[in-house]
Amino acid sequence: MASRFPTRGGVxxxxxxxGIGRRLALMLAAEGVDVCIADWNDEGGRAVVAENPDxxxxxxxxxxxxxDEASCANAVGEAEAAFGGVFGxxxxxxxxxxxxxxxxWEIPTEEWDRVQNVNLKGVFNMSRAALPALRNSGAGSIVNIASSTLLFGRQNYAHYVSSKAGVMGLSRAMARELGGFNIRVNTLTPGPTxxxxxxxxxxxxxREAMIRQQCLERAGAxxxxxxxxxxxxSSEARWITGQLLNVDGGMVMH
Ligand SMILES: NC(=O)c1ccc[n+]([C@@H]2O[C@H](COP(=O)([O-])OP(=O)(O)OC[C@H]3O[C@@H](n4cnc5c(N)ncnc54)[C@H](O)[C@@H]3O)[C@@H](O)[C@H]2O)c1
Incomplete structure (x- = not known):
């Protein structure tokens, strides 16, 4: 069977x-995809690399x-140098x-700013830094991880929920602007995982109460x-862009 990923470049x-990113990195690598882990946690990042089997x-x-813009540009440069390109x-x-x-009303302003800077501006920074490499790949894909909380407005997380709603809006705008370069942009909203x-x-x-709200009655992994x-x-989703895919065992129907 032909691979559903390009033979050149990485993700x-x-x-x-x-967490979720760690399993994603290991599952992508298991499929033969080259992966650059971009995280500020040194110890955890190196441990995931060490877990990757020969x-x-x-x-x-x-x-x-x-x-940080410069930090994102550095990660893209390292990935390009190691893998010969970036397609995802x-x-x-x-x-x-x-x-x-x-x-x-109890969220400190500093915490509000920090959440927006990482959760929303971080998506802008990394997507913009990777844009030339994604264009060069000929068929790029960006997947932005938001949260099902934006669909039902979870209480006591207002900065988080609004940052994730911003991610959805940013994804849709980017999908419109990048379609001409054959770059797809989608949002995935996980439920409790x-x-x-x-x-x-x-x-x-x-935890039990959340599981009872789902159609599928087990914890998300x-x-x-x-x-x-x-x-x-992957290329299996080649005709899908600008969409929001909610993945939560059927808690929210969107
Ligand atoms: N787990 C859930 O129940 C759930 C539900 C909905 C959405 N999500 C979303 O899914 C994604 C993964 O969730 P998770 O449970 O694995 O989260 P997590 O908190 O366990 O992991 C987040 C990772 O982001 C890294 N990080 C934080 N700030 C960073 C920065 N400034 N630069 C680089 N790396 C940074 C952390 O070091 C960590 O490795 C997140 O976007 C989260 O909002 C998770």
Whole structure:
């Protein structure tokens, strides 16, 4: 069977030092895709590279702060140098698992700014830095990871929810502007997904209550999210752009 990915170039996955991004990086590499992990967590990023088995796609880690333009440009340069190009970007980095839940009027302004700078401006920075490489690839794909919370307006996360709504708007605008270069841009909204990272903000009772709201009655796992991201990156999704794919076991029907 012909590969569903180009033979030249690789994919940049931001925020892949842990959680959903980590599984995505490993699953892409298992399919023979070269992956650049762009994360600010040195130790975690290097540990994922060490997990990648021999015979899989190549994997590099580049310490990156997506809220910083120069840092994103550096990651793209390293990926191009290592893999001979970049045909895909997954903007997955986010201030998420470390966020405290609180009503919007109690969110410190500094925290509001930090969340927008990473979660929304980070997508802008990395997409813009990777644009020349994506154009060169001839068929680029950007997958922006938002959150199903933007569809139902989750309480006590106003900065997070609004940053993710911004990601959806940015994705749609970019899809319109980049179609002429044969670059696709899609948004994927995960629902509650339980990774190896303990979530102090979610009690076992809340977790069960979330599962009861889904059609499929089990907890979402990183692989459940990574698989449709890989589909959106691949040539199988060649006619899909500007769309929002909600992946949450049927909690929200969008
Ligand atoms: N897990 C869930 O339940 C869930 C639900 C909806 C959406 N999401 C979204 O899915 C994505 C992955 O979620 P997760 O659970 O793996 O999150 P996570 O918090 O476990 O991991 C986020 C990663 O982003 C990295 N990161 C944070 N700031 C960064 C920066 N400035 N520059 C570079 N890297 C940075 C962190 O180091 C970490 O490796 C996120 O965008 C999140 O908002 C997750």
């Amino acid at each position: 940049i996955v931001t925020g892949a030092a842990q 015979g899989a796609g190549r994997m590099i880690f580049v310490r990156t702060d997506v809220s 970007v997954v903007n997955n980095a986010s201030i998420f698992s470390t966020l405290q839940m609180r009503p919007f 339980f990774t190896e990272i303990e979530r102090k903000t979610v009690t076992p009772e809340q 990183p692989d459940d999210i990574a698989a449709p991201i890989i589909f959106l990156l």
